[in-house]
Amino acid sequence: MNEDTIRAFFIGCVKSSDVALETLIADPKVDLRGVLTLRGSKFNADFVNIAGRAEAARVPVHYAEELDKTALPDLLREADVQVMFVIGWSKLISQDVLDVPAIGTVGFHPAELPANRGRHPLIWALALDLKQTSSTFFLMDEGADSGPILSQVPLAISSDDDAASLYKKVLNAVPGQLRTIVTDIVSGTLDPQPQDETKATYWRKRGPADGLIDWRMPASSIRNLVRALARPYSGAEFQLGENHVKLWRCAEFDGEVPKNAEPGKVLDAGPDGPVIKAGIGAVRLIETSDMPSLNEGNYL
Structure with missing residues (x-):
């Protein structure tokens, strides 16, 4: 890219979303054109109302409960969005939305992709007594957590870790990864690495x-x-x-x-x-x- 900033849009509604949004707002290379979030969630135990942070930075806020899902592509076009960040959002993003940002849509999954795609990655990692996971950013495609990897940081899981401490390790990794991704986008050095589908595994939804x-x-x-x-x-x-x-x-x-x-x-x-x-x-x-x-x- 020849520009010094990127025009971005953000989607999220949990604690990792809040940390990511704070990082992007603070980055002078990011021109944040809008945020899509939820007013509340019974599904997400780690729900965070990120609207206040966005509004304090004078970023327009839209609520999924009130936005016709067919209107999102037009909203992105009107905002002239180049890249979208979807962090802490449990719903799949439709292809007509993914097609709008010219650079692409950056997704996030706290697991060692291509392994362990799917639902509840931190819960499954601890319940299965895994010794390592990862904080992974990727370019979203029509699949679930299947797009090319942009950044992956391994995270050790100790025998004393629980959901809160492992979540904190993930949150500590997110800001540095995001700043590097933004810098790479602006400099034109972003290097997405395709995932090895032969190593892909999926975790099911928990009940x-x-x-x-x-x-x-x-x-x-x-x-x-x-x-x-x-x-x-x-x-x-x-x-x-x-x-x-x-x-x-x-x-x-x-x-x-x-x-x-x-x-x-x-x-x-x-x-x-x-x-x-x-x-x-x-x-x-x-x-x-x-x-x-x-x-x-x-x-x-």
Whole structure:
């Protein structure tokens, strides 16, 4: 490009969107022509109202709830948009929208593309006890997370990470990646790298049943599920009588576990938190919501 700035449009509605929008607003090489977001979301546990940040920077704000989806291409054309950034948006962008920005649409997925495309990448990474993920930006195409990669930063996942700490690692990577992408666009040195489709894998959408603890699971799997669904997400749950109890933090019990105790049995109800027998090993409950008191010998 021969210009010093790029005319851009932004779409997003979660915490990563807010960090990305803040970065783009602060970059003098970005002429932000508009933002599309949501007024609220029951689906996104990490929803952030980014309208205030945009309005403070005098960037026009549009709400998806009020915008006819067929009107977005014309909106982009009227704003003379060259590049669009879609960060923290769970809906696919239609091809007629992707066709408008001449440079393309920059998408974001916190996973090691081409592996692990699809839904809930941070939750799946923790629940499956992966040791590494990535913060990945790519040029969007008609597929899901399948376009050429623009920037990919590996992120180590420690055994102590939960959803909040891993999310923070992603957010820390985003600003530097975005600034580099913008610089490369302006300088004409952007170098998209096609993904290797032979290595592509997809994660499915999770449902409420995926967050339920089955005490027949190994203790390690229960802990991984709990840290995967920790705040800002909805929390893992287990059933206790007629109630569903949220389990926000737990630890694998390192004491002696009787082999003849059934899964779900309360082995200890001391002040450090109740210890529950699992399919293999046991789990100490550290932080819960809405849980009545337990006694040794009770069953969950």
